[in-house]
Amino acid sequence: FPLRAHQSDEKAEEFMNTNLEAKAKKYKEYEEAAIKLNNLVFDTKDCPFYVHSFRIHGTQKTRQSLFESVVYSALQARTLGSIIDEVHLAADKLNRLDIFKHIDVFLDRSSDPLAQPGAIDVILSTEEKSRFWIKTGTEIGNDAGSANISLNIRNVFGGAETLETYMSAGTQTSYVFEFCLAKPINGNPDSKVDISAYRLTKNNQSFSSHDEILHGIALRWRVLSKLGFHELTYGTSWRQICNIAKDATLSIRESAGHSLKSSVAHTLVRDMRDDIMLPSRGYYIKLFQELAGFNGDVFFVKNEFESQINFPLGKGFIFSASLRNGLLFPFKTQQSKISDRFFLGGAQSVRGFKLNGMGPREDKKDSLGGDAYVAAGVSLFTPLPKLSRHPVKGHFFVNGGSLIQINPSQRLAVSLNNLAKRPSVSAGVGVVYRSSILRLEVNFCLPLIATNTDKLKKGLQLGLGFNFW
Known part of the structure; x- marks a missing residue:
């Protein structure tokens, strides 16, 4: 039995070493490919390219006009470097609208036979978040405390709108009820307009x-x-x-x-x-x-x-x-x-x-x-x-x-x-x-x-x- 155990340990050690070597080899290959890709992009960043089409996969409730307003700047880009930068900014904006679980971006040579040289197709693969969600919490400060709950609806009309019903009860601010509808302007998460109605009781x-x-x-x-x-x-x-x-x-x-x-x-x-x-x-x-x-x-x-x-x-x-x-x-x-x-x-x-x-x-x-x-x-x-x-x-x-x-x-x-x-x-x-x-x-x-x-x-x-x- 001791001999068998010893042989088993040797095989396990050999397997681990082989596995680590394989992982290290794959990582090195990936690293080399990433460096080559980075160098290729850097060498061609000023070459003339343009976005021939944007294709969006995985959306059901979001309106096309929202995507059009977000990707407009990318459509005006005329070099590979500026296209990559603008597409990255557009994906970041869409992500911060908080209506998608993930956003994957793919760039590919245009498949349209009528497209001019330098045409690129941009594909956005997305998955929308659940439309309804509930949040609860507590707030403490200024010698007062409160508990709150908010009922929210995402993407109400397909333009990243948010409808929120907020209720809170506490010691100093004994009761709060607020109803708020918010909408980003031109799909910009950093610029929003909202209208609200509220009732507040202070003790x-x-x-x-x-x-x-x-x-x-x-x-x-x-x-x-x-x-x-x-x-x-x-x-x-x-x-x-x-x-x-x-x-x-x-x-x-x-x-x-x-x-x-x-x-x-x-x-x-x-x-x-x-x-x-x-x-x-x-x-x-x-x-x-x-x-x-x-x-x-x-x-x-x-x-x-x-x-x-x-x-x-x-x-x-x-x-x-x-x-x-x-x-x-x-x-x-x-x-x-x-x-x-x-x-x-x-x-x-x-x-x-x-x-x-x-x-x-x-x-x-x-x-x-x-x-x-x-x-x-x-x-x-x-x-x-x-x-x-x-x-x-x-x-x-x-x-x-x-x-x-x-x-x-x-x-x-x-x-x-x-x-x-x-x-x-x-x-x-x-x-x-x-x-x-x-x-x-x-x-x-x-x-x-x-x-x-x-x-x-x-x-x-x-x-x-x-x-x-």
Whole structure:
């Protein structure tokens, strides 16, 4: 038996060696063929060629007009190199429309006997994805959590349209229902237009003794440019301040009722960070402008700016700095509405203060929000002993901000000057953990400067979410 086992081991070893040699030989042949093909393409990339025909296999629901708009640039190419580049870009666009499981591209000499010299046929072999799909998930952030479900239909009319029904229930935003139809423009996944209708219920009882219900419709155009991601929106929303608490302050009671806002808004986002939750390098910029007053009883101009920059300092140390500010300027009315104001404070906003706990407050109870704010912060993330290989960092921070209401009887410059006179500042130390789905912070916070209307969060403060400042 030992002799037989020995012979069996020798045969197995011989078989493995032969198999490895065969695989190595095939790989070498494949590598040589790939090099020859690459050299051939490079040598002929400037030779005159043109696309004689596009043939698409495997589609049943997608309209021909969608493919025509996507491959139009490839049809204009007149060299082999430009044809290969344009066909690659067209396949990438089709893939990012999220209606195909795969897209295989084949180039072949045209089989049409009437074709001119240099004619190429392009064959796209595709398989469409299932038209219906369901997605569920959870969201955590700003001291709130929610669960959501969305029912989606792909390629509704054959032009890569998406029909989505979204529902969410949570703690702070207690109920959301949205119905949205989106369509790419000329088959471009980086340029889409959508129309949506929604109903939203916000629970603001924890900091402002009321609920808010919104019903609205919106038309959006979203496009990716060299500057970043743009979103242009025209929307109309009917807002209701309701469910006023029995012990609510007079200002909240006076805010109760209905308002109608019709506005146009533009958002620009440029995100060059290497990670949205715990970046080690890169910067982030967001600009937001809104003009309300086309219809309804709400009139204002609103601007907001957000920025963040991150530097690696070496040996696992990271420095991060952020700056944000916003201005809400009402016109035709003497005072802004609470639905449109800014709120500040919380683990993801300004640490060391309770959620929306900064700024104007009545009777030290209800937060009223503000028309102008500025907030800034610096953080130092450090490696922890024996945990350098894990997504855990030590955290030292100083952050602060100011939130005020604009006095309509004063000049705007006088009101804005008060921002610098009333800063609220805190500092602290803690631990940051970056999981695959969210960022967790546990900080010991010490408020250093505060106004008499701020609600402080001294001691341990827990933060869960995606974006932290």
